[in-house]
Amino acid sequence: MDVYLDHNATSPLDPQAEAAMAVHGRDRFGNPSSLHLHGRLAREALEAARERLARALGAPSTWRLVFTSGGTEAISHALLALAFQRRGGHFVATAVEHAAVLRTLGWLESLGFTSTLVEVDADGAVDPRDVAAALRPDTVLVAVQLANNEVGTVQPVAEAAEAAHRRGVLVLVDAVQALGKLPLRVVRLGGDLWAFSGHKVGGPKGIGALLVRPGLELPPLLHGGGQEGGLRSGTENVAGAVGFSVAAERATVQQ
Secondary structure, eight states, X not given: OOOOXXXXXXXXXXXXXXXXXXXXXHTOOOOTTOOSHHHHHHHHHHHHHHHHHHHHTTOOTTSEEEEESSHHHHHHHHHHHHHHHSTTOEEEEETTXXXXXXXXXXXXXXXXXXXXXXXXXXXXXXXXXXXXXXXOTTEEEEEEESBOTTTOOBOOHHHHHHXXXXXXXXXXXXXXXXXXXXXXXXXXXXXXXXXXXXXGTTOOTTOEEEEEOTTOOOOOSBOSSOTGGGTBXXXXXXXHHHHHHHHHHHHHHTO
16 A cells, blocks of 8 residues: 655645646636636636635735745745845845745845854754844845744744844745644734745645735736736736645645
């Protein structure tokens, strides 16, 4: 009997998510930017998926949810957009962040930005006091995982966010591994930007989301047709968004 135990790497596609996706890959295949019936049906499905996913993430309706190609793109968008907005800034991250954070920060350093990596204890946990000590007058953002992708350590996000916010610093939370495993309360935990991925919770690969708190404006990284409220141009992956939303809803209900 084959037993699959690597869900932190990727999860099997949830049957209900797969069934929901099939409709939009076969019968409702329109471009959501088109004005004809097929386009309108696709747009309705996309916005319904956005609302369903936001509810599953515990996000108020005032928050902005942008569909991306995955968690890596969501993280990169948050880091790079803020870097472009505030040139010459400083970033703080835990030393055990996902490579999507660490390698992006490394690339930014080659462009003249600076970053500080905060070490963790023997259990892989960061001390919020160490995060506070790493902050500088030019710090732009603190990046912290909610749950570590290798050893599963749950980080004190709320305390780290409180320390950052006292200094006027934004917080990016990588919640890719937390979705479906931990209750998500984005307002209570204090993150300003949140990254998620569909294929960790029974959704398809190639779809993720960046959640942005109200009042925080980011520049786009992709320019073109102005999709996703101008934040991510390119024809949206409607079937992927639908599958992600269904899988996330089922994963969070079953907690």
